[in-house]
Amino acid sequence: MTTRSARRPRRTPQWTGAGVAALLALSACSSSDGSSPDASTRSSGGSASTSAGSAAKLSGTVTVFAAASLKESFTTLGASFEEAHPGTEVTFSFGGSDTLAAGITEGAPADVFAAASAKTMATVTDADDAVGTPATFVRNQLEIATLPGNPDKIATLRDLTNADLKVVLCDRTVPCGAASQKALDAAGLDLVPVSYEQDVKSALTKVELRETDAAVVYRTDVRAAGDKVEGVEFPESADAVNDYPIALLKDAPNATAARAFIELVRSAEGQRVLTRAGFLTP
Structure with missing residues (x-):
């Protein structure tokens, strides 16, 4: 349960509630793994991110709550996004989808939620904490x-x-x-x-x-x-193949950049990164 190390100091969200406190502990124990994408990933990621929301100048932090199985792929995509949009920063909390969903419904500040099943995403949508209908972006076996x-x-x-x-x-x-x-x-x-x-x-x-x-x-x-x-x-x-849905969260602190990150995930380059990791197309 780790996240990619930052190039700048990471923002540490503060919130209350027993379930959210547990999620904060999860995020704290997984703040850095020191890994970085290889040169080929960096060079290909820029063009994909450019197609995903580059028309507008993006800035600030995008906070993504994502299923643990997405760690490697999303870490790569986060680096591509930051390279394509200087001034942005993508932070991740990876963990069990049910724990992440509970944290969101209890008030954890986040912009994007990517779950490992429609059922766990429903916890968030049923609480009216997502914008629109979540989109299935990959499947896993x-x-x-x-x-x-x-x-x-x-x-x-x-x-x-x-x-x-x-x-x-x-x-x-x-x-x-x-x-x-x-x-x-x-x-x-x-x-x-x-x-x-x-x-x-x-x-x-x-x-x-x-x-x-x-x-x-x-x-x-x-x-x-x-x-x-x-x-x-x-x-x-x-x-027992699982669909993975992704959604913009209703109270996203950085909704504009969050939408662009979701577009990257769903773009051709995002799909190449994910399928290379073994995910199935929707």
Whole structure:
């Protein structure tokens, strides 16, 4: 749960409420990962951002609340946006979509919300905290993450029910967990994990640190992990594909720049970044 390091000091939002306080802690623990896009990303990102709202001079901070699985792609797009629009800054809070949605409805100041399911977005729209109808910009499919080399020879979703394996799942309240349960139901399987994690990155980390043998995560997260894990596809994942909607928030502090960021995400270049990460087109 990290965000891209800033070139300038980041604004730290202040708000109240128990749920929002938890979200602030999430954001604080994920303030920087020190990563930056490579030169090819920077050079291609400028032209895409230019097509997304460059007619008007943009400035100020755009605060984006986004599902944890979007971390790598949105970090790249945020850098492209800032390069194309000097004077802007994109800050991110990545985490479980349900936690982010709860923070928004409790008053957390943000401009954009990108959720990992229509259900979690509905928490925000039902509270009348979004402008217009959210747009689905990508979809995502599940995959099993195993230890490198797949030493336990996991080949199917059913294999995860082996009592000798330690398996983690996302909590059922978050989109990754809800999708995992849907896939298990489709396969007629009952799987009791060693733990339920609050977002997909936390589930993946358990495998990366060899604290567990496998986890059901998104295929985009398996791809982002590189050689730290090995991915195993399973057919039941086709029954649990998640739509990712994005929306401008009603009380957005920087609505003009926020609209331009959403346009970038939905643009041809934004879609190239996302599909390169393993997301499916809507």
